[in-house]
Amino acid sequence: LIENVLPRLQASLQSHLPVAYLAEHGGYLCIHRWFGAALRRTSGELTAEQARGLAKQGLWAQQTLTGERSELTMLPHEITAWERISSGVERIPSADEHSGSAYDRCVYRRKGYCFVSRAEEQVKAAKIVVTTHAGLLDDITGIHSLLATIDRRLILDAELLEEEIARWSSSELDLTRVVGLLNTIGTELPDGRYQGLLALAAPALRENGPGGLSTTPTVGKSEVDARMRAWFQSLRHASNAVSNMFSCFSQLLEEFLQHGSGTHGSGREKGRGRNNERADQPLRLTGETRNLGAWTDVERAWQQTAQRLQSVIDLVHEVERMLLTTQHSHHRLDVGSGEEDSVATELAAIAQKLLEQKRLGQQALTLADSDMVYWLRMPPSPPPFVQQTAQQRQSVASTAATEQQQAAVPVLYGQLVQIAPLLKRTIFSGDAGIILSGASLSVDNNFSFCRGRFGLENDVCPALSVVTEHHEQTLLYLPNDVPEPNMPQYQRSLDEMLIQLATALEGQMAILYTSHAALRSSYAAVKPVLEGRGILVLGQGIDGSPRQLWQVFSSQGKVIVLGTGNFWDTVGEINQVPVCTVITRLPMPVLNDPPIAARADHYSDQLHQLTVPVASLRLRRALNRLAWSDSRRNAIVLFDRRLLSKEYGSTVLHTLPRCSQRQGAVSHMPETILDWLTASGSWE
Known part of the structure; x- marks a missing residue:
C-alpha cells in the first residue's frame, strides 16, 4: 500500500501529501531495552529459538x-x-510518581x-496515516x-475486522508464562544462588551496597540481605500458588471430560460439535461450570494465587521506586540512561503483565465480564515427529527438557464476544467519516449480516456494492453423485x-480442508499414487x-498443495494462481468452539x-485470493454435496460472484474441466 498503491494514486492526482506508517504498540525495537537489562540473562539459559531470534535481531x-x-521474519518459537x-x-506509569514513565526518562528518545x-x-x-486494524x-x-x-478513516479488508x-x-x-515472569523477577536456584x-x-538494592548492577548472571547468599531474601521467598510462594491453581484447572477439566462435554458450556448447541470426547475439548466457563465438584478447589486456589500475585506486584513496585530513587540520588547527568533505570523499566513491564494476568483470572473465575467468553483448554500438541520439518524437530528437541519438567496443564483463554460495542466506543465514535471496504462483506448480495456484526444501522450507513463477474474466467463444478x-x-x-x-491436470491444484485430520488422511492416500506419476x-x-509451499508451487509445474487453517486466510504469498482449486467441504464454524x-x-x-x-464469507474470501487474484482461467470444485441437497446451498452460491x-x-469432472481450461468465453 505504501510502496505501490499510494504513490501511484498520488501521481495520478498530482498530489504530494506526506504519508506515515504507525505500527502496533509492540511493533518497534525499543533502543532503551536493547541496550538495557532486557538482554541480560535473568531467567536461565536462552533456548535455541530465543538465541536464534536474538541473533537475527x-x-x-x-x-x-x-x-x-x-x-523481521521470525519463526513462532523465536518471537519470545x-x-x-x-x-x-x-x-x-512509574511506581515513583516523580520519575515519570520510561518514555519520559529515556535518554535515547531525547537524543x-x-x-x-x-x-x-x-x-x-x-x-x-497507514496502520493495521490492531494498530488502530x-x-x-x-x-x-x-x-x-x-x-476520515478508510478501513480496508473490513471483512477481517471482526477476526482481528x-x-x-x-x-x-x-502456567509457563506466569512462572516465567516470576522467575525473571527473581528465583533461588538449587545450588543456593539467586x-x-x-x-x-x-548491588543497588541491598543496604550499603555499591550500586550498579551485578557483573555475573547469579549472585550468592552473601550478596543479598534479609529484605531481599524475603522478596525471593514471596516469589517462591507465588510460584507455588500458581502451580497449585493450574493443577486445580487440570482437575476441573478432567472432571468435565469424564462427565461428558456435551453437558456444559456449549450454548444452545450443546454436544453438537464434532469430537466432543477429545482430550483437547475446551471447557467454557459459565454458571453451569460451578456445578462441577472441582470448582470449589479452583476458587480457593485462585483466591490464594491472587493474593500472592498482588504481593509480588507490590514488591516489584517497591523495588522499582528504590532503583529510581537510587538513580536520582547519584545525580546522573542523563536521567534514564543508568543501569538501575533499565532494571526499573523491566520491572515495571513485568508488574503490568502480572496485573493483566491477575485481572484475566479474576474476571474469568468470577464471570464478571459478560462481554467476554472464557474457557480452559489443553495447549495444542506438536505435530507427530514424522510430520515435522527438520527445523521443527530441532525446535522440539531443544525444548524437550523444559516440557518434561512441567506436566501439561490447561491454559485459560479469554476473548471478546461481540465487537459492536467496542467499535461504537472507539473506531465509530465521534463524527469521523468512515468507509468500510472489503471484497467479501455481503451474504447472498445483502449486507445485513455484516451490519449486524458491526452494530451499524441502515439509515446511518449506506452500503454500495461493486458487481464482480468471473463467468468468463472461472468454472464452478459441483459433483452431484458424492x-x-x-x-x-x-x-x-x-x-x-x-x-x-x-492426474488429468498434471498437478497445478490447491486443495483446502477444514481440519488437519482430513488433510493428513488425504495426504497419506494420494501421495504415493500421484508421486508415482x-x-x-x-x-x-x-x-x-x-x-x-506456495514458493514450491510457483516454481514447479507438476505439484499440488493441501492446506487448512490459516491456508484459508493467509494466502497472500501466492505468485501463481492454481489452475484448479478444490474446496473439500464448506468452512462451517465449529459450534463447540467457545468464542463461536x-x-x-x-x-x-x-x-x-x-x-x-x-x-459463505470465508469461502468467498479464500477464493478471492486463490482463484481471482489474477486473470488466469481456472476451475473451482465445490466437493460438498450439501450445496445441492440443502436449502442453504443457494445462499452460499449467491454469495460468490x-x-x-x-x-x-465425478467421473465427468476431469474432462469437463480440461475442456473449460482450453476453451474461451463463458458457459451459460
Whole structure:
C-alpha cells in the first residue's frame, strides 16, 4: 500500500501529501531495552529459538532505519526473543510518581534515537496515516492517541475486522508464562544462588551496597540481605500458588471430560460439535461450570494465587521506586540512561503483565465480564515427529527438557464476544467519516449480516456494492453423485477424485480442508499414487509452512498443495494462481468452539443467522485470493454435496460472484474441466 498503491494514486492526482506508517504498540525495537537489562540473562539459559531470534535481531538492528517488527521474519518459537526488546512498555506509569514513565526518562528518545518517537513525529506531520486494524485499536484505546482526531478513516479488508478485533482482545493465562515472569523477577536456584532482575540489581538494592548492577548472571547468599531474601521467598510462594491453581484447572477439566462435554458450556448447541470426547475439548466457563465438584478447589486456589500475585506486584513496585530513587540520588547527568533505570523499566513491564494476568483470572473465575467468553483448554500438541520439518524437530528437541519438567496443564483463554460495542466506543465514535471496504462483506448480495456484526444501522450507513463477474474466467463444478461430508465413503470418494483430477491436470491444484485430520488422511492416500506419476504432493504442516509451499508451487509445474487453517486466510504469498482449486467441504464454524458458541447464543436460528453466513464469507474470501487474484482461467470444485441437497446451498452460491457453473458426475469432472481450461468465453 505504501510502496505501490499510494504513490501511484498520488501521481495520478498530482498530489504530494506526506504519508506515515504507525505500527502496533509492540511493533518497534525499543533502543532503551536493547541496550538495557532486557538482554541480560535473568531467567536461565536462552533456548535455541530465543538465541536464534536474538541473533537475527542483532543483525537486523544494525541495518534498520525504522525499527519496525514487520521487517523481521521470525519463526513462532523465536518471537519470545522479540518480546524482550519490543516497544509497548515505555509508557507504563512509574511506581515513583516523580520519575515519570520510561518514555519520559529515556535518554535515547531525547537524543533522537527512539523509533517510537520518530514514528509518532512522522504521524503528526503526515496527511495520510497507514496502520493495521490492531494498530488502530492500540492507538485509539490508549491515553496518548495520535489517530483519534483524524476525522476520515478508510478501513480496508473490513471483512477481517471482526477476526482481528477478536485476536486483539484475546488474552491467555498459562502456567509457563506466569512462572516465567516470576522467575525473571527473581528465583533461588538449587545450588543456593539467586537469579533474576532482583539478583542483577542486588548491588543497588541491598543496604550499603555499591550500586550498579551485578557483573555475573547469579549472585550468592552473601550478596543479598534479609529484605531481599524475603522478596525471593514471596516469589517462591507465588510460584507455588500458581502451580497449585493450574493443577486445580487440570482437575476441573478432567472432571468435565469424564462427565461428558456435551453437558456444559456449549450454548444452545450443546454436544453438537464434532469430537466432543477429545482430550483437547475446551471447557467454557459459565454458571453451569460451578456445578462441577472441582470448582470449589479452583476458587480457593485462585483466591490464594491472587493474593500472592498482588504481593509480588507490590514488591516489584517497591523495588522499582528504590532503583529510581537510587538513580536520582547519584545525580546522573542523563536521567534514564543508568543501569538501575533499565532494571526499573523491566520491572515495571513485568508488574503490568502480572496485573493483566491477575485481572484475566479474576474476571474469568468470577464471570464478571459478560462481554467476554472464557474457557480452559489443553495447549495444542506438536505435530507427530514424522510430520515435522527438520527445523521443527530441532525446535522440539531443544525444548524437550523444559516440557518434561512441567506436566501439561490447561491454559485459560479469554476473548471478546461481540465487537459492536467496542467499535461504537472507539473506531465509530465521534463524527469521523468512515468507509468500510472489503471484497467479501455481503451474504447472498445483502449486507445485513455484516451490519449486524458491526452494530451499524441502515439509515446511518449506506452500503454500495461493486458487481464482480468471473463467468468468463472461472468454472464452478459441483459433483452431484458424492456422499455428504459426514457420510461413510466421503473421504474415500474425495481421495479418488483428487487422484483422477490431479492426474488429468498434471498437478497445478490447491486443495483446502477444514481440519488437519482430513488433510493428513488425504495426504497419506494420494501421495504415493500421484508421486508415482511424477506429481509432487505437499501438505501444510507436513512439508512446510504455507509460504514455503506456495514458493514450491510457483516454481514447479507438476505439484499440488493441501492446506487448512490459516491456508484459508493467509494466502497472500501466492505468485501463481492454481489452475484448479478444490474446496473439500464448506468452512462451517465449529459450534463447540467457545468464542463461536458464545456468539451463537445471540441468535435464535444459529444455522441461518451465523453458521451459513460465516462459511459463505470465508469461502468467498479464500477464493478471492486463490482463484481471482489474477486473470488466469481456472476451475473451482465445490466437493460438498450439501450445496445441492440443502436449502442453504443457494445462499452460499449467491454469495460468490457470477461464474460459469456445471453440475455432474465425478467421473465427468476431469474432462469437463480440461475442456473449460482450453476453451474461451463463458458457459451459460
